[in-house]
Amino acid sequence: MNATTEIAERMPAPVIREREALGLAGIPAFFLGVVGELVGGGLIALAIVPEPNDPGIPLIILGALVVIAASLAMGGLFTVAPGEARVLQFLGSYVGTVRQDGLRWANPFTTRRKVSTRIRNHETSALKVNDADGNPIEIAAVVVWQVDDTARALFEVDDFVLFVGIQTETAVRHIANSYPYDNHDEAGLSLRENADVITETLSIEIAARVQAAGVRVIESRLTHLAYAPEIAHAMLQRQQASAVVAARTRIVEGAVGMVELALARLAEHDVVQLDEERKAAMVSNLLVVLCGDRSTQPVVNTGSLYT
Numbered sequence: 216m217n218a219t220t221e222i223a224e225r226m227p228a229p230v231i232r233e234r235e236a237l238g239l240a241g242i243p244a245f246f247l248g249v250v251g252e253l254v255g256g257g258l259i260a261l262a263i264v265p266e267p268n269d270p271g272i273p274l275i276i277l278g279a280l281v282v283i284a285a286s287l288a289m290g291g292l293f294t295v296a297p298g299e300a301r302v303l304q305f306l307g308s309y310v311g312t313v314r315q316d317g318l319r320w321a322n323p324f325t326t327r328r329k330v331s332t333r334i335r336n337h338e339t340s341a342l343k344v345n346d347a348d349g350n351p352i353e354i355a356a357v358v359v360w361q362v363d364d365t366a367r368a369l370f371e372v373d374d375f376v377l378f379v380g381i382q383t384e385t386a387v388r389h390i391a392n393s394y395p396y397d398n399h400d401e402a403g404l405s406l407r408e409n410a411d412v413i414t415e416t417l418s419i420e421i422a423a424r425v426q427a428a429g430v431r432v433i434e435s436r437l438t439h440l441a442y443a444p445e446i447a448h449a450m451l452q453r454q455q456a457s458a459v460v461a462a463r464t465r466i467v468e469g470a471v472g473m474v475e476l477a478l479a480r481l482a483e484h485d486v487v488q489l490d491e492e493r494k495a496a497m498v499s500n501l502l503v504v505l506c507g508d509r510s511t512q513p514v515v516n517t518g519s520l521y522t
Contacts, residue, residue, distance in 0.1 A: 229364075229367050229427065229429075230371070231309055231366050231370050232366055232367065233312050233364045233365050233367065233429070234311050234312065235312065235313075235314075236301075236303045236310050236311025236312055236313050237310075237321070238313055238319050238321040239320045240317075241293075241317065241320045242318055244288065244289075244291070244292060244320035245292055247285075247288070248285045248286075248288050248289035248292075250285075251281055251282070251285025252285040252286065252289075254278075254285075255277075255278045255279065255280070255281030255282030255283075255284075255285060256278065257278070258275075258277055258281060259274070259275050259278035259279065260278075261274060261278075262274035262275045262278065263275070288320075289323075290323035291320045291321050291322060291323035292318060292319075292320050293318075293319055293320075293321070294317070294318055295314070295315065295317060295319055296316060297316045298332055298333040299316070299329055299330065299332060299333075300312050300313065300314045300329075300330045300332050300362075301313045301319075301328065301330075302327070302330055302365050302369055303321055303325045303326070303327055304325060304326045304328070305322060305325045305326075309366055312330075312365045313327075328369060330362060330365045330368060330369060331362065332361065332365070334359060334360075334361045335359070335360055335361065336357055336358070336359055337357065337358050337360065337380055337383055338355065338356070338438060339355050339357070339380075339383055339384050340355060341353045341354070342355060342387060342388060342391070343443055344388050344391040344392060345391075346392065346394065346395050346406065347392065347393060347394050347395045348395045348396070350395075350396055350442065350443075351442070351443035352396050352406075352440070352442055352443055353439060353440070353441050353442070354391045354437065354439060354440050355387070355438045355439035355440075356387045356435055356437050356438060357435065357436055357438050358379070358421055358432060358434070358435040359433040359435070360379060360425070360430050360433060361431050361433060362429060362430060362431075363429055363430060363431035364429030366429065367427065367428060367429030368429040368430065371427050372427065372428045375428040375429070375430065378425065379425050379428065379430055382421065383421055383424075383425075386417060386420045386421045386424055389420065390413060390417050391406070394406050394409075396440075406440055410437055410440075413437070414435055414436050414437055417435045417437075418435040421435055
């Protein structure tokens, strides 16, 4: 069982999930409310205007009730912007979520909380942690996320934005502790050389940590990776030494190949006959010329081959 599975199992099962709220289109409800207020006002006017001294009390009461009912009904109107949702509650109970944008109507006695469903970024600060080898490093990451379940985002955690931030930093620290900064030509993954694979693992772990908040992780990437300042100079010297050794190894391999080719061509075309001692001297001279990091000074032999 891997760490991501263990994290997912430790998270409590969600008590509540998002569901669609029962509501109506807002424009028809708005016009019905306006008509209701006009009708109620008309009833009151009919009761007062014909007989100002003896108005019809029942008709006035009826008109007032119609106006009050229409006003209450219009109180259920609300707007939903693109990229937003409204979570409805009635007497503390979750009623549902409205995601359709525009003017909408719902029970006027419900409370309507706004939740953004737009895609967001969270970038961690440069965290100072130890890698798998115990070396202090600085690491930072950015995670792209979006609210997928508005009910869980509001009711399963206190502050889902803060929750995502803290869990992202926790996941980054865990990933940094699980891999070395550099594997130094050894088998296994490293933060520097296998960033794509490790960021995929990071995305999976963050998703497992924030699923309780109804959040969907779209992508995560490492934005900063470096040795801590106190060992950066020593590690830089180590990397430079490794690069020099690798370059010298490549030069020697090429020089040996060129020497072999030179000896083979001389023997093939019967240019000169060399004994083992002269071959060794020729090989030594060619290797010095090919492997040296400075220009060589030729020495012209004006005598025979052996003097």
